[in-house]
Amino acid sequence: MNKLTKLIIKEFFQNLLIVYLVFLTIGFTIDFFDKIDDLYAYKLKFINIIEFFLLRIPYIFSQIHLYALIISALVTINILIQHNEMLAFFTSGIKPIRLFSIFLILIISLNSIVFLQNLLFTPKLLRKSEKKIQKKMNVKDFTNYSDIFIKHKEGFIFIDLLLPNGNFLINTYFIRLNNNFEVEDVYYARVLERKNNDWIAKDGKWLSLKNNKALLTDEFNFPKLEILQDISKTTYHPDWLTIGDLIKIIRVGIKTGMDITSYNYQLTRKLGSFFYPILLFYLIFPYTLQFGRTKKNKEVIFLGLVFLLSFTIIETFLFRLGQNIGINPLIILFILLIALPLFTLKHKKYIILYNRE
Numbered sequence: 597m598n599k600l601t602k603l604i605i606k607e608f609f610q611n612l613l614i615v616y617l618v619f620l621t622i623g624f625t626i627d628f629f630d631k632i633d634d635l636y637a638y639k640l641k642f643i644n645i646i647e648f649f650l651l652r653i654p655y656i657f658s659q660i661h662l663y664a665l666i667i668s669a670l671v672t673i674n675i676l677i678q679h680n681e682m683l684a685f686f687t688s689g690i691k692p693i694r695l696f697s698i699f700l701i702l703i704i705s706l707n708s709i710v711f712l713q714n715l716l717f718t719p720k721l722l723r724k725s726e727k728k729i730q731k732k733m734n735v736k737d738f739t740n741y742s743d744i745f746i747k748h749k750e751g752f753i754f755i756d757l758l759l760p761n762g763n764f765l766i767n768t769y770f771i772r773l774n775n776n777f778e779v780e781d782v783y784y785a786r787v788l789e790r791k792n793n794d795w796i797a798k799d800g801k802w803l804s805l806k807n808n809k810a811l812l813t814d815e816f817n818f819p820k821l822e823i824l825q826d827i828s829k830t831t832y833h834p835d836w837l838t839i840g841d842l843i844k845i846i847r848v849g850i851k852t853g854m855d856i857t858s859y860n861y862q863l864t865r866k867l868g869s870f871f872y873p874i875l876l877f878y879l880i881f882p883y884t885l886q887f888g889r890t891k892k893n894k895e896v897i898f899l900g901l902v903f904l905l906s907f908t909i910i911e912t913f914l915f916r917l918g919q920n921i922g923i924n925p926l927i928i929l930f931i932l933l934i935a936l937p938l939f940t941l942k943h944k945k946y947i948i949l950y951n952r953e
């Protein structure tokens with residue numbers, strides 16, 4: 597590792613720590629005042645309140661990560677310019693593309709760690725924090741949204757998949773027992789759909805074993821079970837779903853012919869979040885290398901926030917518009933990641949990234 601790389605890494609991580617602490621403090625404060633009323637209403641113990649917010653830190657971190665990462669990179673570049681170190685690099689023959697590459701590798705490395713954390717662990721910790729409230733709400737708690745087993749006063753219920761919107765249950769079995777704990781009926785529905793607080797069975801079977809006689813039929817009314825009437829209270833918020841959860845829901849949705857558009861969009865946006873810091877740094881980097889006058893940190897931060905805010909608005913608008921009119925979410929992601937950078941190829945400020953001379 598040469599001196600140039602060491603210098604940039606040292607300066608970058610110093611600024612990164614400060615910026616993360618600032619953004620994390622702001623995010624935590626907002627989250628605290630947003631949740632504290634609910635926690636007080638359910639009279640959680642102090643230790644449970646502490647655990648609740650500690651479990652939410654990774655989620656808060658994931659929300660501020662993009663902003664903190666880009667702002668840290670911009671402040672680092674600006675400090676190097678103010679100290680005339682950036683000018684010394686260029687007069688020594690170091691090309692802007694090399695500096696861009698060093699920062700880009702740092703951003704990709706850090707973003708990869710946070711990206712994997714957000715896909716695999718953050719949703720589970722967020723779900724675990726919400727269970728602190730659910731226990732006080734006297735709501736039936738399911739450890740998982742799939743492979744659910746419920747012990748009922750009339751028998752047992754097995755649900756292969758509980759869709760987070762609360763209106764669909766996939767591969768649901770209800771095994772009814774008599775007073776002698778013998779199986780009387782077995783109900784199966786490939787899809788249970790909630791309509792007006794009733795569960796309608798689609799592609800189902802009913803096997804009755806009463807009086808030692810078997811009766812198999814496709815047409816039946818699925819038993820009204822009180823546990824199923826309240827099951828929507830236990831469904832998952834979209835932020836609680838890992839990438840594995842989303843893939844399973846999409847696969848089941850394709851097999852059962854259900855509308856899985858919202859889950860396709862959610863999965864695409866989660867995957868797209870890996871590329872957003874890379875895209876934003878590429879778009880912003882040329883605007884930081886202005887040597888006509890010494891730029892102040894507050895100007896750099898303002899510039900970065902303008903880019904970040906604009907991108908957030910555009911990204912949210914395109915995905916919502918695409919979902920409303922039925923566009924494949926991959927097309928939206930393509931527009932953001934491929935089409936948008938293409939417009940910069942002939943822009944004068946971006947020539948420094950392609951000039952090898």
